[in-house]
Amino acid sequence: MKSYDCPILDEDRVVDELEKQMREGGAIVGYHGCDFFPEHWFHIVLVLRTDNSVLYKRLETRGCGEKKLKDNIQCEIFQVLYEEAIASYKEEIAHQLVSNKPEELEDNINQILKWIGQWVKDHNT
Template sequence: MSRSRPNFLVTGTPGVGKTTFSGMMAARFNMLHIPVSRLIAEKHLWHEKDEQRDCTIYDEQLLDDEIQKILSENSEGGVIFDFHCTDIVPSECIDYVLVLRCDSDILYKRLQQRNYDPKKITENVDAEIFRVVLDEVIDDFPQEMIKEISSDTMADLDHALDMVGELLSMSH
């Protein structure tokens, strides 16, 4: 499979800024942004609700079929998948994994602003402190594909966009 543009997985704990950053990337570099959580909701790619966590549990087969369709329709690359789970796209279809990291106090405030349940806030802040998503990425992808990005401020995200620009220029 030869792509003319790299595909990205933008991942991290809920609230770190994945969708914001992915949207900025898509706009600046004319790429296709796939917010996977929204895709699951809009196309009903889930099979049950987790009432305790106030979320849906996605159907792996339905999501996999949808992702394969997106990849085949965009075989030239330039796709940004944005999700907190790291195993939703086959690793051979991803060129770079951008892991957004956020200060726990900032993350706590962001999740409060989203009106998350206090238990869900604690769960997500703990996941960030204990590097849960980063460790999953390190287990699933080669080191040279992984870029860790601070997402505490918009300035951090602007700086990260410059880094993405460098990755894209090296990919030609």
């Protein structure tokens, strides 16, 4: 997509390519959106959130164009990705994690590991 200086993703092809791996289980999918992935693929959906001042600096450092930068900030303000997650999947599996500082990254990893441990415990009895 020229205005964002990035390629256009063929969502159907991505789903087709991932289908076998997702059927096998144990996969983690990382992407900047989720509405085109089938609901039955996921037990949990995590949306990373960032304060706008932090996000602005990150995107600016990466050399994002002005349009992409403004649109990303606006998406964060209106919680677009979280709203997409709760509209696309059961609300109880969609969670937000704050990701502003490196220490929060470690906290998020620990939280995710706890969720995984609990899920395994709940489903292996």
